[in-house]
Amino acid sequence: NAGVMQNPRHLVRRRGQEARLRCSPMKGHSHVYWYRQLPEEGLKFMVYLQKENIIDESGMPKERFSAEFPKEGPSILRIQQVVRGDSAAYFCASSPPGTGVSTDTQYFGPGTRLTVL
Amino acid sequence: AQSVTQPDIHITVSEGASLELRCNYSYGATPYLFWYVQSPGQGLQLLLKYFSGDTLVQGIKGFEAEFKRSQSSFNLRKPSVHWSDAAEYFCAVGGGSYIPTFGRGTSLIVHP
Numbered sequence: 001n002a003g004v005m006q007n008p009r010h011l012v013r014r015r016g017q018e019a020r021l022r023c024s025p026m027k028g029h030s031h032v033y034w035y036r037q038l039p040e041e042g043l044k045f046m047v048y049l050q051k052e053n054i055i056d057e058s059g060m061p062k063e064r065f066s067a068e069f070p071k072e073g074p075s076i077l078r079i080q081q082v083v084r085g086d087s088a089a090y091f092c093a094s095s096p097p098g099t100g101v102s103t104d105t106q107y108f109g110p111g112t113r114l115t116v117l
Numbered sequence: 118a119q120s121v122t123q124p125d126i127h128i129t130v131s132e133g134a135s136l137e138l139r140c141n142y143s144y145g146a147t148p149y150l151f152w153y154v155q156s157p158g159q160g161l162q163l164l165l166k167y168f169s170g171d172t173l174v175q176g177i178k179g180f181e182a183e184f185k186r187s188q189s190s191f192n193l194r195k196p197s198v199h200w201s202d203a204a205e206y207f208c209a210v211g212g213g214s215y216i217p218t219f220g221r222g223t224s225l226i227v228h229p
Contacts, residue, residue, distance in 0.1 A: 004160070033216065042123075042207060042221035043161075056216060091160055105151070106217070108160035 004094050004109035012115045013082050021077040021112045025094030032075045033106060034067060037089040049075060082116045089113050119144040121210050123220035130198050131228045138193040138223050140208035150191040151209040152182055203227040
């Protein structure tokens with residue numbers, strides 16, 4: 001059973017370009033979470049999705065950021081018109097259907113390191 | 118709202134010495150607590166978790182953690198540290214319908 005997969009592992013963009021980060025959850029997992037990790041900081045929750053639904057996007061910046069988890073295919077985190085402050089590691093995690101989002105163990109992918117020039 | 122504090126940003130220990138990483142949480146009911154480890158350039162790996170029952174939890178790689186309700190703490194311990202334990206350690210708290218909240222992490226440095 002493959003783990004959570006993220007690609008690309010490293011992504012370089014110039015200011016103003018778009019960044020698309022992909023996450024394939026573990027088989028059988030229906031919950032996907034995106035986190036951002038800035039240098040010298042912990043993980044900051046961004047968004048929680050289930051298939052075709054955004055459940056909680058309270059941690060997502062209101063502009064330029066969007067996320068989806070379609071019925072088929074990976075979850076996508078999209079950042080439009082990137083700025084230098086978007087440079088960070090973006091982690092995806094998945095969890096199986098369970099008793100609740102706060103109790104299910106989250107399994108993390110290796111992350112995508114975004115660098116904005 | 119729930120929160121997690123990891124008061125130590127960096128911890129330095131000698132190989133073979135014992136280790137304790139501190140984690141304090143704030144949550145109104147019985148929390149669900151996790152410790153994760155992140156090696157350089159990698160994602161987070163679950164070390165152990167506490168949901169209920171025995172307050173001393175055993176995890177992988179020889180780690181254990183003790184839930185102390187009276188102190189709102191969930192400290193991570195290891196009796197003898199190996200050089201390969203050098204990494205970033207994250208404590209997280211969940212409960213109810215809230216998505217787990219992560220602490221800012223503690224960086225462990227191991228001296229030979």
